[in-house]
Amino acid sequence: MDHEYVELNDLNPFEDTHEISPTDHEDDFESAGPKKNKRPLRKRLTLTGSILGGFLLFLLFLLFLKNKETGLNTADTTVNQKKQNYQLSPADSVSYSFDEKSIIETIQNERANNDRTSWRLDTANNYTSNLNYWRNDYNKPKERHYFFNITHILKVDANNAIRNLTVINGQYPGPLLEANSGDTIFLHVFNQMEDEPVSFHLHGLFYPNNTFDDGASSINICPIPPGGTYTYRIPVGENEYGTYWYHSHWSTQYADGVYGPVILHSPKEDANLTAYDADRIYVVNDYYYEDADTLLNKYLIPDNENSEPTPDAGLISGTYSQASNYLTLADNGTAYKTATYYDPKLTYRIRVANVGFFLPFKFSIDEHTLSLVEVEGTLIEPFETSYVDVSVGERYSFFVNRTVEREAYWIHARFNTFCLASSNSDFSSDVMAIVSYNKTYSVPESKETWRYDGGTPKCLDFPQSDLRTLNAQVPMNKNGSNRPDSYVELDVTFFNGAYQMTYGYFNEYTWKPMPNSSTMHELLFNENFKNDAYKSNQQTFTNNQYLLNFDTRGMIVDLLINNFDDGSHPFHLHGYKFWVLANSESGSFYPSFYESHPERLDLTNPIIRDTVSVAPFGFAVLRVIIDNPGIFPFHCHIGWHIEAGLLLTFNALQSEWSRQKYSNEWANMCGYDFADPYLVATEIN
Template sequence: MATSLAGLLLRLAALLCLFQCIQAKTITYDWNVTWVNANPDGLADRKVIGINGQWPLPVVEVDKGDRLVVNMYNGLGDKDTSIHWHGMFQNGTNGMDGASMVTQCPVPPGQSFTYNFTINQNGTYWYHCHTNNCYPDGYRQALIVHDKDAYYNDMYDKEYTLTMSDWYHELVEDIKWITLTNPTGAEPVPQAFLMNDTTSTSLPVDAGKTYLLHLINVGAFVAQYIYIEDHSFKVVEIDGVYTEPTEASILYIAVAQRYTILVETKNSTDKNYPIVMVADSELLDTIPSDLQLNSTSWLEYNKDADYPQAVMKVDQSSSLSPIDDTSLVPYDHMELLPDPDITIDVTVIMQDLADGAGYAFFNNISYTKPKVPSLYSVLSSGNYSTNDEIYGEYTHPTVLQKNQVVEIILNNGDTGSHPFHLHGHNFQVIDRAPAYGEHFYDYLNGDPVAYDPSNHEAFPQYPIRRDTIILPPQGYVVLRFVADNPGVWIFHCHIDWHLSQGLAMILVEAPEQIQEQEKVSSQAYDSCRAGGMAYEGNAAANTEDWLDLTGQNKQVDWLPSGFTTKGIVAMVFSCVSAFLGMAFISVYGATGIQAKKKETAVVNEGSASSDR
């Protein structure tokens, strides 16, 4: 009887699996990535990165369980590229993560790369270029994964997706900011802020209905406050993690973060209501007089009614009090992970190097890409794969064993906030200080406050999970996750300017399992060959002696003892001034001599005439 029951259960399980396979489908896109022209803020025409001749880019919508296949051709002509599927775990498909020189070589112009993976997640995500800071040039858009089993499916009538972003009028390649002339490392200030790639948009709504809004900050730098005048809402998901429905009226969304909310509309249709987006001005070193920090879109109840501009609640965006994401409770009530097996303790530092420019560091390492993608070093290294030395000093690698509980302690020695993103995982946020709202910038009046493992608040029983978290100015955050997804995953600040300064490190998770399960296509190696890049060896592309890192890419040298960037800048400009002064003296001196010669020649000529 027991055997018959077991057999029945196995057949039922097989039928369920077959049913799920039948329900799942393959979504295929053929994308030619090219330059197009756009003017989303109405202030400046510029080149942007489009797909199949179009910009804004297509919103990708799939169902949980679907296979996504994107055949990408690089038609840019002058730029390498890739696609990172932000928030996708890529379990078993690490090579599809799209992070250049981490999981693949960048795709050169004229080459193709096929991204092919199954999506067993749900919620709000996005995709963007992950090569040489190219996504501020427009290469980013929403990725929505629908879930027929989402607990809130019967709570809403219609859904919308809203992206928010900062916008630059110059191409990234033309923004020269890691230079001697910018020793403070001040980030480039955008010229505008967009919602759904325009300066204003309207969401048509009916009275007495409920709407599901997917909110995504696809910007490169600036966090945004967002609220809807005279409306509150319920948060039901962040970064792909369902939450207990939680009432809120204001959100603070850093770059790369996502929220899904439920908004109930009013019973009256006599007016339209502003959807207000306010840039966090505390992140900007300077605020140009023509930069508008707030923008207005609308819940459109009545297309014949006025579209009022927002009434700002405060003068300074930092005084807005959004909901604290660490107060949210995951819907599945996953409990606090046990004490860690391994702890990674790093401090964010912004500092100048010997070239006089500003760089970013975890402790004393500014991430510098290796000569071989780190995943390919894993695959070609055999027994050396578990030795973190082979991945190079300047990728700041940590090798993790499968299923270890990992704790990351992030201390901030900088006066700016940083949104940190972990590829391949979400993590529990178990502690952070200071909190959101009016206390967010409290530590700026004193020295940085580091996390003290022997003196901290009690950890929550059900910590919130997400894949992108804000590290407060001069504060700290503590994260935990389980290393249950073999792969090479980069952990980095998602302010794209800070990533280019080196604020990143890699986690090499279960390398022996990576070797067993990961398969790299010949097409991927073709990209390496076409770009003249190595795809075997350690970080220095050495396949003979795996512990010899001679020739690895290195960060810029440290400033000589006793030198400061201010001193170097002063010396350089003094030298420039001296050279210019000598040049002017030479030019004007020579001009004076020539004039004197000419005057003497005229006098002599006159005397000669008189003699005649």
């Protein structure tokens, strides 16, 4: 047991304080473990020096017992020890630690003064890349070690609401992760929560030869149980660069704060872009005043078709207050809006990601044009626009040009409330942040040009045909036809099933997470599951897992998605990017259309991306080449819809990935009996 580990628990300021007797304490540890839908009382132990030694021995003994029961290895793999181990090879290994002790002390001091603001990450600084640092390391592959400590912070005054957040290293939102192409990211996670598992997914990354660590709970991996640690090893391919993000892939957890941006740098990318000397990312999300698991339990109830919880607010890089008086405070109000300074002498590359749970938004900067150059790691022919629509999970980067010179401007993320099932009059859909070109400035007037035109309300994304991949050719069948080697028709619906519960369906299949295991784990170790999936059947459905099995390297596969639902769905495929051959707000696409309606396909240089929104009653045709072995979920990225089962799984090249190495830690994490809010929700009658 590492001394610092105990000290952190002892000092934990995220927990309400009260004195407890040794007897209470014993009960607390004996009943440690997951508790369904019930947050245990937070307790802080205040121990005098005389009983500290005895307590430590007692704790070690309990941990020993607990390890014997669960197979967990919490005693000898603390984050601190791992940090020391990895520092043994300094030549090619860099650690990015965080000063947790300093954050804790600051928060404690603040609470003593009845002031709670330092739970906020300073995103105006943290979400700015140090380009020289990364460029100096080009073509020198390194291990990049990041350390995440996951806790709840209770009753914070977070953007107009007193609520609990789930946070990384004591702050909200999560820190920027960066790497160069060819590096390997090691994400060391210590789950310090008592009541929830956690799992991390880096959205859009390919995880070459290691999809065991993709992080999708109960699909690629079992989540990290309360008190557990795990290290995700994430190789970054030579051709992986651009704008990404990470989030918890456990249930609805990322809506409570477990997310952040990712930037991958590359000389190959730089060579194709205008030279730039500053790089900044904004993450934008819809925001709820209640915990996501509480909202999920209200959403997944009988006879509640398509009534997703309505967000209460929107945030830009973790901050925005809807209260108008905050917006008039140019300097004192910086805690209530994100204010970023642009040096007028520099060329800025600006990135934006929708890290939300439900709604798309329209991103713009007053009196600026945006020149889009990159979409989800794909370089495009520069596209000039005054705004860009961003659905959940999508990312863009662009250069900006001022059309009028002022000292400051508003950024707008205009949320599309036409996508809501029911309106919320408190939700101000125009979410704002500041860009200033002077270090001092007065608050500008809003010059937003978007107006509701009175037409039919629509929940639509950017026209994908405006986005043209740079220097690319669509992979075509060797026989010269428009048809791929194989296609899969996917009809998307939401309808009432058992107990009048509404679920999301691909064809007749809805997903439920496999309890206490993962699809990948079952495919490796469960003979029945393996035999079923691994026959020559391209489509199988076992234990609520809808699998598309492709075991020929290089085969071209099209997904023909017909959306028969009245909502938009931003679909995301893990570990791959797809060519958007078609994406239309009306009509359908059937296999005979390859010959009868070839005009519905864009076969020149359409956009290649990992997330695309399919309009209500619209369709999309997405083409992939099967070249990355592993297990990859394909799902709607609206958090509520994942939990409603709108998810299937690619089983790509099983003959290859099943021979890859996985760690004992990966295999041993399954079998832990964690509480599953999804299962709790479905128990309601």
